[in-house]
Amino acid sequence: MRRFLALAAAAALACMAMTGLTSSPARAAAGPCLGAPAADGTVYGETRQFVDTQAWWMPDADQANNSITNNGHVHLGACIPERETISSGNLTVNVRVILHDNPGRADYVSMVFMTATSEIVVQKCYLRAAAPDFSCPGPAGSGAGDFTCAGTCERWLTFSAPISRFNHSGLQEIHLRAFVPEPDGNEMRASLNWQTDIRNGKSPSDTSRYTFLRGKGWYTHAGYCEASVRSVPLPDAPVSGVWTPAVGLTTHPNGSLPTTHSFISIDPDFHAVPANPGLVLWDSAGAYGPQRFGAAPIAIDTRVLANGVHKLHLRTSCRDDKLGSTNAGVTVVPFTVAN
Template identity: 70%
Template sequence: MRRFLAPVVGLALICGFMPALSSGAAQAAAGPCIGAPAADGTTYAETRHFIDAQAWWMPDSDQADNSTTNHGHVHMGACIPERETISSGNLTVHVRVILHDNPGKANYVSMVFKTSDTETIVQKCYLRATATNFTCPGPSSTGKGDFVCTGTCERWLTFSQPISSFNHSGLQEVRFRGFVPEPGGKEMRTNLNWQVNIQNGASVSNISRDPFLRGKGWYTHTLYCEASLRTVPIPDSPVSGIWTPVVDSTTRPDGSLPATHSFISIDPDFHAVPSEPGTVLWNAEPFGSAPIAIDTRTLTNGVHKLHLRTSCRDDTLGSTNSGVTVIPFTVAN
């Protein structure tokens, strides 16, 4: 039976209403990317949002905290034209990768075009210690990336591929996958899946499997843990009054370990010292899939961030894999 979320600073769970997923494209408008870090000051031809997908490998409070069970975070964020229409030229996306207290040596990020009948890696950009930001470096002499970090470090990559690389027109999916080998032969991955309306003259065949925004953490043995926004598209225009997106905290039916905890918050900052949890809406057992009403009148006007985190506890390896999706939205009351 669905749990009810207690009101927290004017925010409450609304049950019994699940808006249908829209297959249409968002209304395009040129301008800067909503929620973008200062480093990406690009003016885009269509509305974009900076979506941050994260993978965490960190112990629960009752699990031992040591160099094996705590590998920190890897972030992979990008200004994406979610459900916007692209009808010519290249699909170009700047991707930011952040390592936070992560002892791994980051390898590469791949861009994948997923259609109704194909899945193709169209570009790989390697994470290099000395590479220039906003480029697409090749591998080091070892054939891999070599980006390591003490504390918090970031790199920017630029992906650009012609839309003719999609073998269909219509609603297509783009996936970014980041790979970070960890000590002891384990691996952490972060994944960002999103959709875009491609008009390239090819036959129309809309993607239909999980056609919504998804951020996934992946770790050896645990496999996937996913946090998603099922209401599409992300609002291009400011929201006011009550905004009711459908969020989902789950795992994949592919042998991945089950979700064991959900955390939902507005404007947290886990890199602050001490960390700032933001306005916490849910911090308990798995939330599942349901609409959540956000009373934007309790928020200041401007850009805010909805943080969705799903955790999948791994008792075999003694730690917890988490997948995070962070979605910006603008308030104007």
């Protein structure tokens, strides 16, 4: 079943969506991070949004629900300077990790600087049960993290690396990756990928591979399942009327399992009891956008929303019949409505 708002604009914008670039919305002044949880009250030197990516390993309705097929999910969220300019000092990112009904022992989060030919792990912060928030702990005596949770628990990490660590100036790509080994020997990972304009005095070389915001869930055997925002940059200034960002809810083009379901909504709360799906814009079998890394516009009539901050939830599901469950990747981005 499909439910959506004002999708008549989709055909006219489809060609623009496929490029991965749309016209840039107005940029706002630096300050607090848009949509940030209360724990992160940092005033940043450039505009930032709190973007949350999630990896889910949960069975479909017709798959058995047991300790092997249901490992809940892991959130990996951060106030990111998406498409902003940083010209001095360090790239500093506060990262929130949430385990929700996840029996795994969370290991670590890495920050990776990407180029066209290489990736550099510039920092690893381990997830430790007793470490203070907003630190970057080393491993436990076992050589790994030791963060476990019954129910819902969160930890905050702080990454900071000088921008001289980037090999070039210009549009550079940053990845955050969270690793959670599960009791059955498999592993769940959540990844958040974005681009920042780095001015470090080195030779210019803009990244050109997948230059848009991506949130990915990864699970052993299933590979990546991805939800992306192709309209870049994210809107710093308020939106009004019918806002039509281009998004892609499709599988990763690297041999990962195909997308079997796609879901888009505004302001859901799946931790509520009962779960609140929010204002559902799309809920359908298959991908949103052409399979294997496609994209399409989604029309959001902001006039039916209250003025203020809202969250756009994108979820891509990739069923794994071999392991008897479903891998999902989620991306959640904030936006402000002002009609």
